[in-house]
Amino acid sequence: MIRNILIGVLALGIAGTAYWGYREHQEKNAVLIHAENNYQRAFHDLTYQIDLLHDKIGTTLAMNSRASLSPALAEVWRIASEAHADVGQLPLSLLPFNKTQEFLAKIGEFSYRTAVRDLEKEPLTKDEYRALQTLYKNAANIQQELRNVQHLVLKNNLRWMDVELALATNDNPDDNIIIDGFKAVEKNVDSFSKSADFGPAFVGLEKKEKGFVRATGKPVSKAEAKRIARSFLELKGTESIKVTASGKGADERFYSLTIRDPKAKSEIYMDITEKGGYPIWVLNSRPIKKQAISLHEAANRGMQFLRKHKFKNLELYDSAQYDNIALLTFVTNENGIRIYPETIKMKVALDDGTIVGFSARDYLATSIQRPLPKPTLTAEQARKKVNPNFKVMEQRQAVITNDMNKQVLCYEFLGTLGEDTYQIFINANTGMEENVEKLQSVEQSYS
């Protein structure tokens, strides 16, 4: 009797476990299929967008009227950015596929810049036409390769999950058809990007790693770097300082310093350029106590610090309080002309007013020719170019870096339209609206 009951219970248990296992398996499969479908969608969408991209570049080549060229180029831009977004959703980050992504980004940039340009006044140059033609050919190659991969994926029922697994485990990833296909695409693009010439308009486009052009002088040694840190941070001398030189991947050589005060629990970190020994940035990780000084006072301390360290002509441009820290932004102001690329940022602790952060990266990386050019328009003329509904509250001259990565002299108008505050930059020579920026620094809490 007991035996029978036991058998019954066990049988029930086994059946229950089996059912539970089956359900688990089902659920896991559903999740896997869902993930796989996401990858499949991104992939098939990508091939479709590349098809479209190829066709569209083709049509722009055939176009004669400039009026229809601009919208067509805008279309190319849109498709390229969609394709770019698709690539970002595929599990390829372990596979060197960045050349193709870069290629898509470049097509996007190129077509955007030419699309927004007034082609009546400034038609496509010969170089740009040639660039378009090479882009066309290259897009054709990518299209071919991707079509081929797509065909194989569909024919053999290939799974992207397997690609992900193969890449993650590094288990002979060369055997995978998808991986091979994408590698072929990448190789193709690579050979192209070496020979590509997008024309002079494109030269300024790629954000060049400019390095610290302002940091001039003789290279300093590690010991000198330590000395510079001691005087810049006004250390007591009891701190231990560890210095390491940058690796070969750095654009410009620098030293990284870790400064440890045996008494304090925190550390100060600092980078100094090798050439000339300029402080690039400083961060102090010490905990900050209750607020004791005002933001205004902090700004004054920041200004004092800059004066003491021989930074000339800087003025406070922006200030904001985050918890117990004041974040200050200073820009150069030379004879009433603000030079926005020359920015220094500082963090001041609101408990005792000491500097806990400093960054001169932008300041060191911009070299703006002096003397500054003279404007050809008057402020009045420039003001006429501003939206008539805009209420100007402040105006001044300013140098900014525009969309084309060029430094231009502008008239800056700061004011309001409705409830919002805007900063509008009108080119002081051409009268072009170089930049309009909505200034919003406060966000409501959603707690």
Added chain:
Amino acid sequence: MVKKMQRNLSFIILAVVLAVCLAIGGKPAEEVKAFSNQVIQRGAVGDDVIELQARLQYIGFYNGKIDGVFGWRTYWAVRNFQYEYGLPVDGLVGESTKAKLVKASKYYEQFVKEQIRKGNSFTHYGGVPLSQQVKENRGGGAANSAAGTTASNVPKGFSQNDIQLMANAVYGEARGEPYIGQVAVAAVILNRLEHPSFPDTIAGVIFQPGAFTAVADGQIWLTPNETARKAVLDAINGWDPTGGAIYYFNPETATSAWIWSRPQIKQIGKHIFCK
């Protein structure tokens, strides 16, 4: 006849008393001490800013929300006030501006603080009964921090939710690292945003398949601590300890041979940062 007059009179008195009560706001809200002695400038947060906004609103210079953060709208309100009252127009709220403002306006601190605490939306105009200036909480927006404000400063182009998402990623990826290592991981995310080889949104970069292990194994959904959030803020505000890196890896656990081929910039904590 006399009796009737008396009744009328008492009725009028009652009405007047009622009206006065309404005007004060039904509650004995009293005007308490004014401003601390700090100079208030754009970007400041806290009680002084709440008072500043409330007072400016009382005399009609400020129509925005009383949220305790000195933003652009408050700035223009201050400047207009300074202009109208013959003060130097600099947008700084110092001694003289505060004195003029206190003289010209009233501040019902209790009322304001209570509405903020309850998360009600409210205004503080003069000449309108306070009780008519409150709308009950429509969910959310209650005071968030020790400062008792209902808003906060955010870096340009980033919302508090963006910061939170990045803090999640940083905490998941680098919570065992020194502070600077966490700033560095946040900086890599930002460098990728700018780089043509990567997606151009924060979510796109963070959730790119295979990009971050913390995303792959779900550690991104741990609750980040205050340190991670501060690290993210530092990175967004312009501190990049990596020297422009777009990759990093832990040399002890890295499986990909390819990552070793990237030109290395420097090591921070356990991570090597590279181009």
